[in-house]
Amino acid sequence: MGSRDVTPVKLGVLHDEYQQSAEWLKSQTKHRPQVAIICGSGLGMLADALKCQDSFPYADIPGFPQSTVQGHAGRLVFGELKGKTCVCMQGRFHMYEGHSLGKTTFPVRVFKLLGVETLIVTNAAGSVADGLRPGDIMLIKDHVNFPGLVGLNPLSGPNDDKFGPRFPAMSGCYDKGLRSLALDIAKQMGVADLMREGVYAMVGGPTFETIAEARLLHRLGVDAVGMSTAPEVVIATHCGLRVFGLSLITNKVVKSYEDPDSVDHQGVLEVGRQRSHTLQQLVTQLVARMEINNNIGGSRDNTL
Template sequence: MSPPASNTEKQERNRQEKRTGYTYEEYKQTADWLLSNTEHRPTVAIVCGSGLGGLGDLLKDQVAFHYSDIPNFPQSTVPGHAGRLIFGNLNGKPCVCMQGRFHFYEGYPLWKVTFPVRVFRLMGVETVIVTNAAGGLNQDYKVGDIMVIKDHINIPGFAGNNPLSGPNDERFGPRFPPMSDAYDKEIRKLVVAIGSELGFEEKIKEGVYCGLGGPNFETIAECRFLNRLGADAVGMSTVHEVVVARHCGLRVMGLSLITNKAVMDYDSEATANHEEVLQAGKDSAKYLEKLVATVIQRIELNNNVI
């Protein structure tokens, strides 16, 4: 049996539970620590979804840190998320890659889920590439398709669960940031063009991602409802990171790998499961990796693309 907590420990625990966010100094402490422990100066950040951590392995001249070793960093607890931050070069561009992200359903408040995004901003990152494994709501989508995200529906946000809730720090962004331009239009065009160049244009779709809280997969009624709302794919991540990235003024590109078809028929015997998601990600990740690597090659500094 562990000894009872001291008054000091109880006070610290209460303080942590009452927190509504990190301080600017804590973000800067983490950014400074990372910059002091690597010579890489990333301009592009990549967030890997379930089963898509192979993107990090593409980086050259790697310097990697386990999340547990980084000051203030949360820990990833989901299978398929390695929990490493990797610095390196990809096609001549300095990048930082999250092999594993954080989720609302893991019990983290959204200001912890999105912590790395503001750290990236303070490190000099200009563009964030978010990837995820998603269920296909659009009946024209097939497993293995790659959806270029053109917009999102933030269902937890409808209930007031927003990473920007609480005091606003103007050093990061305005109190009321717009989201009508969340996913960079020029990069979206570039992705579609590159998909055609690489010969798998039939896999490239463009659609709306719907973010839910998870961790359970959706009911049939929920899938039908979301599809009628205009969602083409559904998952349990991404939207919170995008909201914070845009609040910070970062440019965003989003890609969903369709790893399972959402169950929309009451006569169907199919059910979604995480093992299926990971396997589908493994089978099709090579296409997404090639796409991301080529896009990064074409991205110039100072928010330009060629």
């Protein structure tokens, strides 16, 4: 038999790949972000509030995958927001698009290398809790990462000690102080009746839940369900970022066989459009009032 060229299977993403993306972005913009915002379905308008923008299509950034979902513009936007430098993802990546979890969460570690301290994650989610209605905003206090529970975890494979420990604790991964601040801001905005705290569950998608699955989630104490967020929060927690998460409730998850309602992606996007101004105001005020450890505008070397 002739010799065969056996290519080893690549596990995860190499540290140099994150570094390459970060260095490319540093060479293209003078912005050095302190806050990163990941926009969920229909929520890309959060980037519109940024001043002095530099934007880059994902296709132009070394190492970045591309978003394929309607409602996700697929670009990275840098800019100033209330005196703080931010970077905003207009569109995220999902497992159901065929991306590996390493690629799904790739931007979060790039943000860490750019100097980001705080990650804001937003998503569109279905209400499982009886008291949550479409148009409500749920501050995420905890999550159930169903893919992670069966071994689909972005930290699987060799640990990158330059980012964090082998076994990171996930209790308290959503910052309590930022949730409290967001509730105060909502009261001042007069939208406190739209807000509540709750538990988010991630399922793999792209199918919406069956009635039996919805009933299971309800019995487990889940308040809202979606197809993203948990992997990004795992990576953010692993590398020491402070995390604030919110879900815009865009639909009611059907839990009864007699309920004629159903959900579709267009309806999800429409609720996002209806609540866009409120969400933009809330996030803008949160960024304005949150404390940042680093000096604003100072040069920082975040090479890991």
